[in-house]
Structures are given as structure tokens and as C-alpha cells.
Amino acid sequence: MVLSSQARAAGIEEEWARTVRRLADERDALIVAHNYQVPAIQDVADHVGDSLELSRIAAETDRSTIVFCGVHFMAETAKILNPQRRVLIPDPGAGCSLAASITADQLRAWKAEHPGAIVVMYVNTDAAVKAESDYCVTSANAAKVVGSLPEDAEILFGPDMFLGAYVERVTGRRMHVWMGECHVHAGIRPSDIQATLTAHPDAELHVHPECGCSSQCMYMMATGDLPADRTFVLGTGGMVRRARVSAAREFVVATETGMLHRLRKENPQATYVPANPDAVCGYMKMITPAKLLECLRTMRHEVVVPPEVAERARVPIERMLAIG
Ligand code: SF4
Numbered sequence: 001m002v003l004s005s006q007a008r009a010a011g012i013e014e015e016w017a018r019t020v021r022r023l024a025d026e027r028d029a030l031i032v033a034h035n036y037q038v039p040a041i042q043d044v045a046d047h048v049g050d051s052l053e054l055s056r057i058a059a060e061t062d063r064s065t066i067v068f069c070g071v072h073f074m075a076e077t078a079k080i081l082n083p084q085r086r087v088l089i090p091d092p093g094a095g096c097s098l099a100a101s102i103t104a105d106q107l108r109a110w111k112a113e114h115p116g117a118i119v120v121m122y123v124n125t126d127a128a129v130k131a132e133s134d135y136c137v138t139s140a141n142a143a144k145v146v147g148s149l150p151e152d153a154e155i156l157f158g159p160d161m162f163l164g165a166y167v168e169r170v171t172g173r174r175m176h177v178w179m180g181e182c183h184v185h186a187g188i189r190p191s192d193i194q195a196t197l198t199a200h201p202d203a204e205l206h207v208h209p210e211c212g213c214s215s216q217c218m219y220m221m222a223t224g225d226l227p228a229d230r231t232f233v234l235g236t237g238g239m240v241r242r243a244r245v246s247a248a249r250e251f252v253v254a255t256e257t258g259m260l261h262r263l264r265k266e267n268p269q270a271t272y273v274p275a276n277p278d279a280v281c282g283y284m285k286m287i288t289p290a291k292l293l294e295c296l297r298t299m300r301h302e303v304v305v306p307p308e309v310a311e312r313a314r315v316p317i318e319r320m321l322a323i324g
Contacts, residue, residue, distance in 0.1 A: 016289055017044045023296035029088075030063040031292070032078075034070035035236065036258035036284040041069050041292060048262060050236060051077070051123055052138050056321065058082055067295060068303070069287045071096045075303045076127045077317060080310045087303040090291035094283045096124055101180030102159040104128035110156055114176065117154040120146060122163055123320060124182070127305045129159075131312035136320040139163055139209035139218065140235065145323060147171045162215040169222040185216045187279035188254050190225055193217070196252050196275050197227070203273065204248045205231040206239050208255035217254045217275075239263060243270040256281050 021044065024031055032054045033045035042048045047057050051074050058066050058078035065086045068075035071094045079087040102121075107129055111119065121133040122142070130136055137145045146167050149155060157164045158178025162185065168175055197205060205226060207217040218233060220226050234242055240263065243251055253260060254275040263272050295301055305313070 013040055013289075016040070016293060020044050020289075020293055020296060023293070024067070027065055027296060027299065028063050029065040029067050029296065030057075030061045031067045031069065032057055034074065034258075034284060035262055036256045036281050037069050037287060038258065038285060038289070039261040040289045041287060042258075042261055044289075044292075045069060052140075052321070053236075054078070055081055055317070058085075058087075059321075061085065065299070067292070069292060070094070071099075071281075071283050072303070073099045073124060073126055076305050077123070079303045079305050080127060080130075080313050080317060083305075083307075083310060086299075088295050088299065089301050089303055090288075090295040091286045092301045092303075094286040096182070096283055097184075098122070098124045098160055098180055098182040099126055099129075102129055102178055104132055107132045107156075107158075110158075110176075110178070114154055114156060117156045117176070118149055119156045120149075120175075121158055121316070122160045123317075125159060127309050127313045130316055131309045133313075133316045134319075136316040137323075138320065139215055141320070141323050142167050143170045145320075146173055146175070149173075160215050162219050166215060166219040166222050169219065182215075182281075184256055184279055184281045185214070187276045188214065188217060189276075190220055192276040193220075193226065193252070193254060196273060200250050200252055200273055202248060203230075203250035203252045204242070204246055205252045205254060205275075206242065207231065207233045208236070208239065208253065208259055209233055214255045236262065240266045243267045255279070256284065258284060 031045045032047045033041050055077050059081035066078050067088045068078050075087050075089040119133045120135045123136045123138055135145050155175040157175040159180030161177055161179045164177030207214055250271045252273050252275055257274045257280055260272045
């Protein structure tokens with residue numbers, strides 16, 4: 001019998017998934033995958049989620065090893081929250097352009113210019129930057145955290161300039177904002193969204209406030225540059241629930257394209273369209289199925305956070321988790 005190339009590829013993928021699952025069991029490893037991972041990795045993982053969801057899962061697991069399929073700062077956060085576990089990342093070079101836009105030395109110099117200021121940093125930062133921060137925030141709770149700070153507090157906010165502009169807009173607070181950005185947001189510009197919405201006139205626009213790639217959309221929404229009657233800023237669960245109750249059948253999704261795999265799986269009757277199919281995070285895609293398998297085979301690429309850095313970085317992370 002001659003197998004089609006498609007059937008052969010499916011067989012290879014099934015064999016890969018069986019081997020990954022077997023090794024994960026043998027190694028007592030929990031595999032977690034970010035929503036932006038390639039479909040095969042999402043499908044083989046124990047848990048798929050956003051950075052906050054995966055941090056919580058990593059903090060609670062009793063498995064001895066966590067294999068983190070995501071970018072490096074996320075794996076660091078897992079290590080900080082559960083230091084007794086071994087945390088592995090299939091490719092230690094999987095960075096983040098937003099996290100790389102500020103270093104601990106730069107933050108220390110910025111703080112020295114503003115003694116006494118409260119430092120609020122997006123969770124997309126390295127552990128050493130978190131260790132210099134008072135609060136870590138997500139896109140979803142940044143405005144709530146800033147709004148809860150004393151009226152007269154001087155605030156240093158970073159590293160995402162679009163999230164900073166959004167927070168200033170919705171809270172009415174003035175802050176010093178670091179001019180960092182995620183390279184993927186450039187793929188989700190106002191013109192891309194307008195063009196996609198024009199091509200899909202009955203579609204709702206769902207903005208997923210997960211990563212630096214969508215914070216520009218949040219700012220556009222706050223400034224009224226997106227159609228308010230059909231734009232929704234939603235987390236993953238909210239997107240799935242909204243599609244089930246909405247009269248619309250098509251949904252334009254403004255975030256990194258990996259998110260669409262999970263949405264399509266959870267809601268197969270809905271049609272999901274990326275705001276721009278080129279909005280792809282190359283760092284997330286550095287984690288490949290072959291590297292995940294190799295990581296489990298060799299147990300290499302352990303994520304190490306110096307204990308003194310981890311101790312200080314844990315404080316702003318736990319504040320973020322407490323706020324939700
Ligand atoms: S999408 Fe942007 S912010 Fe998110 S991990 Fe990739 S580079 Fe970092």
C-alpha cells in the first residue's frame with residue numbers, strides 16, 4: 001500500500017507525540033505550552049495557556065520537572081514561583097523583543113533619576129528587571145494596579161510603551177513610560193485591522209490582551225480608533241464564550257496567530273480570521289517539536305535564576321498573581 005505524503009506526515013506526528021508523552025511520564029515532567037506555540041506542541045502539552053495561567057500551573061505542580069514551551073522570561077517566572085522544580089526550556093535562545101528592551105542596569109539608572117518612584121513593569125521582563133520592580137502587571141490588570149496606587153505617586157512604567165499609553169489613557173494618570181515595544185505588534189497595525197474588518201464586514205473583532213503584540217490595539221480601542229460596537233477585549237476563555245453567544249459567525253482575532261489553533265479547537269463552528277496572518281512571534285516559534293523531544297531525551301537547557309534575584313523578583317510577581 002502506498003501512503004500519501006499527508007498520511008505519512010500524520011503518522012510521523014503521532015509517533016512523535018507518543019514518544020514525547022512517554023518520555024514526559026518517565027521523566028516525571030509537566031509540559032506547559034503558551035498559546036503562541038505551534039499546534040503540535042499545543043496538542044501534546046499537559047496545559048496550554050497564557051503567561052499568567054501557566055505561571056499559576058507551574059507554581060502548583062508537584063511534578064519534579066516543568067518543560068516550558070514558551071519564551072525565556074516565562075520559564076524564569078515558573079522557576080521563581082516553584083524553585084524546588086527543575087525547569088527546562090527546549091531552546092534557551094527563545095527570547096522576547098519586548099523583554100530585551102530594558103535591562104536591570106537601565107532600570108537601576110532610571111530609578112536613580114526618580115528616587116522614590118514606584119516601578120510597575122509588564123510581566124514581559126527578565127528576572128533581574130523584576131527584581132528591581134515593585135509590581136509586575138499583565139495587560140489585563142495594568143490599569144487596575146496603576147489606578148490603585150496613591151494619587152501623588154511618581155510611577156515608572158515599562159517596558160511596553162503602547163500598554164503605558166493605554167494605561168495613562170484609561171486611568172488618567174501621568175507616568176514615566178519606557179519606550180519599549182514588541183516586534184510583532186508591527187504586524188497588527190491599524191491599517192491591517194481596518195483592511196481585515198472591511199473584508200469581513202459582519203465579523204466581530206476580538207483583541208486578546210496577552211502579549212506586547214496586542215497592546216497597540218488596546219490603545220487604539222481606548223482612543224476610539226476601532227469600531228466600539230463590534231470590538232471586544234477578551235481573554236482566551238472570554239473569546240470562546242463570546243463566540244458561543246454572539247450572533248456573528250466570523251471573528252477577526254488581533255493577536256499572535258498561534259492563538260487561532262486553540263480557538264478553532266474549542267469552537268469549531270466559528271470562523272476565526274487573523275487580523276494579519278503575518279503577526280507571528282519568531283521567538284515563540286523557536287520551540288519546535290524536534291527541540292521539545294530532544295529536551296525530554298537529554299533533560300538539557302535548565303533555566304537557572306540566581307536565588308538572590310529570585311527572592312526579590314518573587315515579590316512583584318506574587319503581587320501580580322494576587323491581583324489576578
Ligand atoms: S509576541 Fe512580542 S511580547 Fe510576546 S513573546 Fe513574542 S516578542 Fe515577546
